[in-house]
Amino acid sequence: MNKKKLIFLLFFIMVCSILLFGCSNERKQAEAFEQFSDLLSNQEYHKLYDLLSTESKEYITEEDFVTKYTNIYSGIQARDLKVVKNEIERENKNNVIPFSVEMDTAAGQVNRSDYQLMLVKEDGKWKVQWDESLIFPAMEKGDKVRVRTIKATRGSILDRNGYPLAKDGELKTVGINPAVFDKHNREEKIRELAAVLDIGEENIKKKLDENSNPNYFVPIVDLLPDDEKAAMLQERGEDGIFVNSKNSRVYADHEAFGRLVGYIGSITAEELEKNKEKGYHSTSLLGKAGLEQVYEDTLRGIDGAEIYIEREGLREGIIAKQEPQNGRDLQLSIDFDLQMNIYDEMKGAKGSAAAVQPTTGEVLALVSSPSYNANRYTTYITRKEQQGREESQFADEENRFSKLYSPGSVFKLMTAATGLEKRTIDPAKQIAINGRSWKKDSSWGNYSITRVNNQSAVNLKAAVKHSDNIYFAMSALDLGSDAFIAGAKQFGIGEELDVGYPLSTSQISNDGSISREILLADSGYGQGEIMVTSLNIALAYSALSNDGHIMAPSLIQTKGHKAEVWKEAAISAEHLATMQQAFSAVIQEQGGTASAANIEGVQLAGKTGTAEIKASQADEGGTENGWFVATDIDSSAISLAIVLEDVKEKGGSSAAIPIGRNILSDYLQN
CATH class of the missing domain: 3.40.710.10 (DD-peptidase/beta-lactamase superfamily)
Known part of the structure; x- marks a missing residue:
C-alpha cells in the first residue's frame, strides 16, 4: 500500500471515529435530557436531584432543592407540566440543550422557550449543571417567586330600577388591640362593648384568649357602614377599640329581600370538590341561598393572578399574568x-x-x-x-x-x-x-x-x-x-x-x-x-x-x-x-x-x-x-x-x- 492510500485510510478511520463518537455523545446527552424532562414533568424532585453535577450539589442541598421546587410549583399551582426539547442543529458545541416548558398555573398558561440545560460529563455520564434559571430563566440565586391574586368583582343584583339588592361594598370591622385594651379596665370595657354590640361577653373573651400576639388586631364583629354602633365606637382608639374597613358583600338592609336574594359564604370542602373544575379555591366565596346560589355562575367573578419574581424586595419580572373576570350583574323585575x-x-x-x-x-x-x-x-x-328566631322556632328558615x-x-x-x-x-x-x-x-x-x-x-x-x-x-x-x-x-x-x-x-x-x-x-x-x-x-x-x-x-x-x-x-x-x-x-x-x-x-x-x-x-x-x-x-x-x-x-x-x-x-x- 502506498503512502497516499495509507494516509487516506487513517484519515477515513479518524473521521468515522469522530462521527461515531459525536453520535454516541449526542445520543447520551439526549438520554440525559429525556431523564431530566421526565422527572421534572412528573415533579419527582428527589430523583431529579440525582441528575445534578457535583458542583451543583455543592451549590444546593437535596433538601433545599426539593423544598424550593415544591414550594414554588405548588405556590403557583403548576400542573400539566410539559418539558420539550427545542429544535436545534445536530452540532452541539457547548453541551447546552435549549428547551421549552409549558404548564398551567394560577395565572394561566406559562409557555417559555428560553430555557437552557447545561450538561457536564462526570465519570463518563452527563450531569445537569443546575441553578435557579432552570426553574424560571430570569431567576437568580436569592430570588423569590410570588403570586398575587387580582380580585374579581362579583356581579350585583339589582331591582327593576337599578337599585342594588346585593353588591360588593364595604363593611366596618370592630376590633381590639389587646396591648392597649388590656392595660386598664379590661372587664369593664368587655361588658360595655358586649352591651353596645348586643353580643355575649364570652364571645369577646374567647377571641381575646385565642389571640397570642398582644399587638395583633383582634376582629370582634363586622357592621354595615351606616350602623350607629360603628359611629359610637369610632373614636375609642385610646381604649384599644378600633373600627377598620374591609371589602365584603353588602345587601339591601331589609328583611324583605333575604329569602329572595339569599347570601354568599365560604366554600366547604364538599362544595370545592363538586366545583373543582370551575376554578374555585379553598378561600372562595359562593352563593349559599336564593338568587346568589341560583345564579352563581352568572354573578361569580373569577379572580385573576400574577406570578412574578421578587429580587431584594422588588418586583423583577412577570412570569405570567391573568386578568380577573368580573361577574355579570343580574337585574330583576322586582320593585x-x-x-x-x-x-x-x-x-x-x-x-x-x-x-x-x-x-x-x-x-x-x-x-x-x-x-x-x-x-x-x-x-x-x-x-x-337570635332570641326572636328561637321564639319563632326559626320560622325565617x-x-x-x-x-x-x-x-x-x-x-x-x-x-x-x-x-x-x-x-x-x-x-x-x-x-x-x-x-x-x-x-x-x-x-x-x-x-x-x-x-x-x-x-x-x-x-x-x-x-x-x-x-x-x-x-x-x-x-x-x-x-x-x-x-x-x-x-x-x-x-x-x-x-x-x-x-x-x-x-x-x-x-x-x-x-x-x-x-x-x-x-x-x-x-x-x-x-x-x-x-x-x-x-x-x-x-x-x-x-x-x-x-x-x-x-x-x-x-x-x-x-x-x-x-x-x-x-x-x-x-x-x-x-x-x-x-x-x-x-x-x-x-x-x-x-x-x-x-x-x-x-x-x-x-x-x-x-x-x-x-x-x-x-x-x-x-x-x-x-x-x-x-x-x-x-x-x-x-x-x-x-x-x-x-x-x-x-x-x-x-x-x-x-x-x-x-x-x-x-x-x-x-x-x-
Missing part, C-alpha cells in the same frame, strides 16, 4: 318599594305574597314572611335577633313564596271560567240551594259540603260575591273531572313555572287525576288536593286585567326580552266581561267578602279564600290559611296575591284583606 311595603304590611306573620304586572308577566314582588336580613351572614346576629298552599276559594276563578267555556254554567241561571249543607246523594255517606251564606237561590255573580262553596262544588261535578282538569291547566295549574327561580310545581291532585266524586266536588271550590303558590294565583287573576290572557312570568330582566303570552285566553273574550263583573262584585259591592278592600277610584276584581287544613271533615283542631287576591282592571298595573298561615283565630281570610288594601292603595295611588 324595591313594593317588595318592602308588602313585607312590612305582613308584620312578620307567616305567609307569602306575589305580585305581577298583568300585561308583561314581570314579577314585581316575591315575599316570604318572616324572612331575614341577608347582611347577618356577612356581619353577625345580635342576641335580640322556610321559603314560603316557593311553598305550596291549598288555594281555597280563590280557585273558584278557574272553576267559573271553565264552566262558562264548557257551557255547564249559565251565569244568569239561579241555582236553588237549600240550607248551608249539601251532598249529592246518599252515596256520599256522612260527607257534605258547607257554605257560609244561606241564599235559597244563587247565580254565578252571587256565588262569587258570597263565596258559595256548594255552587262551585255542583259546577265541578257538572264539568266532570276531565274538563275540570283541562280548565285548571289552562291557568297553568299543574305545570312548572319557568320564572327564573326554582319554585314548587302546583298540582291539581296528588296523582294528577280526579277519580272520586267527592274529591272533584271539593276541588271545585279549591279544597281537595289542589296545591298552588302565591305566584300561581297572582298570575291566574292577572287574566282579568289582560283581556283574558296570562303572560309568561319573568323575574330576570335581560336585554331584548319580549313579553310573551303563556296561557292564551285562559278566560275567553266571550266570557271576560261576565268574569270581571262577578269578581269585581267581591270588592266593589256591599256584602262582597272583600268589600273592605275597596279603594275609591280604583276598579279592583279579586277574591278571598279560606283553606281548611285538617285531617277529616269532623276535625275541630285543624288550622286555616287565609287568601286575598286582587287585580286592577282599569290600569292593569298589578295583580297581587297574599296567603297567611294559621288565621283561624285571626278572622280567617279577612286577616289578609287590610294588608292587601294598604299595599294596593299605596302602589296604585302613590
